[in-house]
Amino acid sequence: MQQVKSGDTVKVHYHGRLTDGTTFDSSAGREPLQFEVGSGMVIPGFDNGVMGMVVGDKRTINIPVAEAYGPKNPEMIVAFPVSEFPEDMDLEVGMRLNMTNSEGHVIPVVVTEIGEENVMLDANHPLAGEDLVFDIELVEIGAAPSRIIMP
Structure with a gap:
């Protein structure tokens, strides 16, 4: 066989x-x-x-x-200013979003923490x-x- x-x-x-x-x-x-x-x-x-x-x-x-x-790469977890999100967006921990980098590539991220000033986004593979x-x-x-x- x-x-x-x-x-x-x-x-x-x-x-x-x-x-x-x-x-x-x-x-x-x-x-x-x-x-x-x-x-x-x-x-x-x-x-x-x-x-x-x-x-x-x-x-x-x-x-x-x-x-x-x-392994999870800590460099793939970034703080993103709350002020950069649309005002009407209801952010939640666990929410999946697509970000676009400076070269126009789409990067899927997960919201891991929401603070007063920053939102923590994890771009590691799930x-x-x-x-x-x-x-x-x-x-x-x-x-x-x-x-x-x-x-």
């Missing part, structure tokens, strides 16, 4: 949860996730977790922070700092995608 190797395109069903059992994502009721193994399309621990599987295999993988979204657990089922292994090399 064909085993998953780097460069293969695979389809998997998955259930992702935190170590406390809280579900953060699942492919249940949706098409399976398709990605090229080893291409960086998914977090490293997920890529490594499917290696060697054959179609029909089910596996639970534990992904440490370093192979998931990394799963940064978390160990993750995935139940995965390999549905399909496709051929490695064709690559056209130009002279």
